[in-house]
Amino acid sequence: MASAGAAIAATAGCLGATDDDPPEAYTTPAAAEFDGVVDSQWLTENLDDVHLLDVREEEAFLDARVPGAYHFPNSEMLDSYAEETADGFEASPDAIAWTLAEAGIESGDDVVVYGAESNLWETYAIYTLNALGHEGQVSLLDGGFSVWDAGDGETTTGSPEAQEGEYEAEVDTGVVATREFLAGNVDEDGAAIPILDMRSPEEYWGVDERGDLDRFGHVTGATNLNFVQSIDDEAGRLRSPEDLETLWIDDAGLSSDETAVAYCQTAIRASVGWFVLDQLGFDDVRNYEGSWADWGTLSEDDGYYYTTGEDTGTVVDTFA
Template identity: 85%
Template sequence: MASAGAALAATAGCLGSSDGDGEQPAAYTTPAAAEFDAVVDSQWLESNLDDVRLLDVRDEEAFGEGRIPGAHHFSNSEMFDTYAEETPDGFEADPEAIAWTLSQAGIEADDDVVVYGAESNLWETYAIYTLNALGHEGQVSLLDGGFTVWDAAGGETVSEAPEAQEATYEADLDASVVATREFVADNVDEDGAAVPILDMRSPAEYWGEDERGDLDRFGHVTGATNLNFVQSIDDEAGRLRSPEELETLWLDDAGLSADETAVAYCQTAIRASVGWFVLDQFGFDDVRNYEGSWADWGTLSEDDGYYYTTGEDTGTVVDTFA
């Protein structure tokens, strides 16, 4: 995503301070934070810093150079490699490694947690989805705009490594946020999908033109609608689009309704977590992330009921903000 650093340079100083014209700085609040329950901005975080736990999903080098006080590192590889996978015997989850990391960060299952990255992007929402899948009981929120906004607005930062904490994190897996391959297969046949299925990859991947990974087939789940994840993010500001824009994208143009079951997928469930998060904020009763995504579906066979479609201009592409 494009960096928001230059656009936010004018916000340096105390968080929430006004510029020379008496206007609030760009980093003070964000439209999504004002509307959505699980989105916060720098103003809110400054006022509630002592009441939440922080997880930083940036790379290790960036984390070492400077972090928000109290933040602990939550590495991408740990989220991606140790949580769950689709196997020949079905979906298997092992939360022990993540639970240990959360314990070392002093996090318990009922704590309120704020996740941040460099800006607002896919690893942040994947971390939030992961904690929800672990059955986290407290509120897990996104810092809209991430560390870039916080730092540019004059928020306090520290560089020394955080000390390991003593806590016990007990995961209680919540499968209601996860779509397994069998859940998807049960809702798809050769004629289409019985529930909305959202492909969060690029149109080229969706059509099978951009072939990624050592897979047997390329294209999209039959009946899926393509909605590239980048459309949900304002890349100039480095944060989520406004609720009004997201409503236009997801509810109007994609035609989704909060009373439907919806499934998001991509290549590895990471990009799809953006869609999962947005729909969750819109109050969808049942929204799921296909954990295996195309890296799993692309290895399967239509003979076993795992239908797919391939070819340029097949399916439906929603390109509101493409």
């Protein structure tokens, strides 16, 4: 997919500028470089070869969608996939598997996920499919439906007809960091592996208290890297590969041969970090599914260490 995107981007660069040119994000640097990112021009050429999942609100989906797209409700991703319990990590993929089956998707199919632009629910959907052991390529439509529509991409309305299929989910915990995995790599002095807190600095310090939790702050040894820094907000797409390497490799000091864990409040914002590091070639990157909504309920007496207080820890603010 990346090579196809590169060829298309190169062709687009040779075209003369006219009033009929597509929007700026119609072809994107990330799509040209990363295997798991496509742009609107690539999708135009390959629409019949992929399955589509739309993670926007249902009203927007019904009003206008890419032909062939099925709705992937965020409630199913967030509420029915997995949870941390007293007995450990438990996954229940049945609801998601049913939704994918109704979309006619099988585990080996190539899938493109899109939202309004490029943001957190899209990457959380991609992470979720990977956590369910999806074997085909799952890609992000960089720029999302907004760019597709602005570029006169074909659209349709209403809900598509449900398919009669079967989706076999095989949970892959290799992309999931459980609370015990994290606790095994953290002690009172710091962390043995890179741990990335994708929330705002105020949440990281414990100043912005969210949720009915017992404590606020960050996992001891974690580095703060607010997820919004990975997104070009003006264009509604991922930052360029060069910018992402500067942010994650140069300034955050990460190396692709390290095991890295991302977390936020509920694992959704953290999925942006998980996705970017995966695209940057990290062999072992995980999303802490419980995130602070889980860690904030635990106790240091049981080995779940945390740090709190303004200006504690390390904040990377390259594009803040």
